[in-house]
Amino acid sequence: MCNRREEIVAYFNQLDRRYFMESNTNASAADCPVSIGFGQTISQPTLVLNMTLELGLQPDSRVLEIGTGSGYQTALLAAFCQEVYTVERLEPLYDTAKKRLDAKGFTNIHFKHGDGSHGWPEHQPYDRIIVTASVSRVPGELLEQLDAGGRMIIPVGNHRHQELRMVEKDDNGKVTSSVLEGVAFVRLKGKYE
Numbered sequence: 204m205c206n207r208r209e210e211i212v213a214y215f216n217q218l219d220r221r222y223f224m225e226s227n228t229n230a231s232a233a234d235c236p237v238s239i240g241f242g243q244t245i246s247q248p249t250l251v252l253n254m255t256l257e258l259g260l261q262p263d264s265r266v267l268e269i270g271t272g273s274g275y276q277t278a279l280l281a282a283f284c285q286e287v288y289t290v291e292r293l294e295p296l297y298d299t300a301k302k303r304l305d306a307k308g309f310t311n312i313h314f315k316h317g318d319g320s321h322g323w324p325e326h327q328p329y330d331r332i333i334v335t336a337s338v339s340r341v342p343g344e345l346l347e348q349l350d351a352g353g354r355m356i357i358p359v360g361n362h363r364h365q366e367l368r369m370v371e372k373d374d375n376g377k378v379t380s381s382v383l384e385g386v387a388f389v390r391l392k393g394k395y396e
Contacts, residue, residue: 207283208256214282215252223273223303250386251276254356257369257383258331260284265326267348269319269391270335274300277312280333287312288326290319320391322348329353336391337365341380351376358388 255276260266264284271277271291277300281287289312291297297316304312315323321344322332328350337358349355355370367383 223275264330266331267329271300274304281309288323290315337388338391358386
């Protein structure tokens with residue numbers, strides 16, 4: 204497992220965030236979130252890395268990502284799992300991210316334009332789920348789509364206070380949740396706003 208973490212960190216260090224942004228602003232090199240338009244942001248690089256590491260990706264993992272955004276997080280996921288199913292509600296972001304990731308040569312990413320608050324039930328169950336926008340509570344639909352032995356990383360809270368949580372489902376279907384850190388994400392639009 205240690206070697207896998209090192210491989211993810213090494214890949215992350217050479218993944219140029221500027222490729223996933225509309226313009227090369229001074230902020231693109233800083234460890235901070237940057238606007239990608241439409242009221243959305245590309246998260247700070249250290250948070251993208253930490254969320255990916257906490258997922259505990261395996262080569263055969265099937266990952267559901269809610270909020271494709273710029274495609275930056277998606278690229279990191281796709282390099283270390285079998286399949287990524289990513290959902291983006293904003294059509295301009297969906298189109299741009301798909302073009303960027305297709306141009307990178309990824310063949311294991313499946314794209315959906317739509318409301319991510321309901322997940323993507325047609326391809327469930329997922330070994331890992333990552334949500335890149337905050338919710339008021341963990342969506343029941345996502346818990347249902349998480350496989351036994353699975354793990355979800357999700358920011359939960361309100362506009363003022365959010366916690367990044369790791370939600371795990373054991374082999375018997377029992378769900379536990381732990382807090383990883385305090386965060387500030389844009390809101391997930393839809394049922395769990």
